[in-house]
Amino acid sequence: MIKDKAAIAGISQSAFSKSLEQSELRLACQVVSDALLDAGISPEEVDGLASYTMETTSDFELAKNLGFGELSFFAQTPHGGGGGPATIGLLAMAVATGQCKVGVAWRSRKRGAPDSRVWANRAASAGLVTAANWSRPWGVLRPVDEIALLTARYFHETGASRNHLAKVALNAREMANNNPLAMMYDKVLTREKYFDARWISQPLCLFDNCLESDGAAAVVITSTERARDCRHRPVKIHAYGQGLSRQSHSMIDFFSENPMYGSSDSCARMLYQHSDIKPADVDVAQIYDAFTSLVLFSLEAYGFCSKGEAASYIDQNGLGLNSPMPVNTAGGGLSEAYIHGFNLITEGVKQLRGTACNQVDSASTCLVTGGGCSPTSAIILRS
């Protein structure tokens, strides 16, 4: 087990915006360099890397630009936004088993421009074609259409409604309004504005969708022992899970026997098996929010309420700073920036360092999840 053997010693993120000048490569190099400075570890000491398969900056480009030493571990995690926490998990395993001593995980992604939308470009989505053969010909083109189909069914089965999605969107925005680094820092969202917004894929409207962002973020992982000598209090990687549910069809995940039990449920099972920290012990959660409804699905999957009960969980507990478990405290993908979920990891670390913009009082445990309704991963961090 990896339990607390490895820790996050350094973090960094770029500016987040609709349009950054720098290339994805330059952004990747900058955030990794900054994360190493944050940790106080020299690039020469880096011997492990983990990234998403969708990452465009390759291991060797990063290594030769930053002057890493000899790499002994380099790995990637598939399935887009489901892969974020898994990059941390892979490095934690590699550090815990001695395959590397200092690992770096990062995501650099420029998707602010409309012409960078993968789903709009048949060539760019070639890798998705086999799975998409059963959806795209009928106009189910984008992730939002796939999630809308699950959301409409979820509403039908549970009685949850757009009121609850609005609460997720408004919570993210309120958090972002107190986060100067967030893309939506100075943009107020009201309930009226939410309900007046145009549809993107009914029942999901504009504000149910994450932002289109340019940006990058990185973390440095080493042994907990080593991390104690670094510049910040170590944030330990307590547990890690990955999940790909039975008969999953990647992101077009409604062909399995029970689409309401998906990869997040599989992932949670694995995660808690290896964790001393149970749902009731989680102080703050960073839940992957490419779409608002994913937060409801994940509240259930990760055990904060029963199946079909996320709406009443939100009604009773809320998601804000005064709630028992504040969610997406920097604004998440909906209102800080959508860096494929990687900024959820850096925010989790900030909370446990005690340096977050919306600091949760005495937070000592944090759940960070990857994209739901697709093969996914999650980590539990502790201070």
Next chain:
Amino acid sequence: MVDQLLLPEIDETNRPFWQGCRDGVLRIQRCTGTGRLIHPPRVMSPWDNSAELDWTEVSGEGRIWSIVSPHPPLIAQFSALAPYNAILVELIEDPRIRLIGNLVAAVDQPINSVSLDRAAIGDRVRVVFQDEADDWVMPRWQLC
């Protein structure tokens, strides 16, 4: 219309489905070991790896499992039709089998001919086959 909508890539695994549509019938893959229907089609039966897979004709009747309406931004060919509907249909023969499709008001009507307020989850539907182009037939659905 063949240039306008996205056509699936045909391979040995999915060809019988599309040939069925050209024949005017809905054919679904089946595990001969367990008799269970399979969709999307596989190269091997997940229910019995040693069993042969064959294709069986189903009634073409089902219920709406979910329904949505995509709006722009979309790729141009679908933007022109937006807002249209997209549905998931569960088959009467086995509700664990779901197909993506579209509701149409009649066999010659487009995918924006039924608005979201005229259909609901649970509604009964029946398959219809629309000629998209020479030698190309798409399955779509009509309310019963």
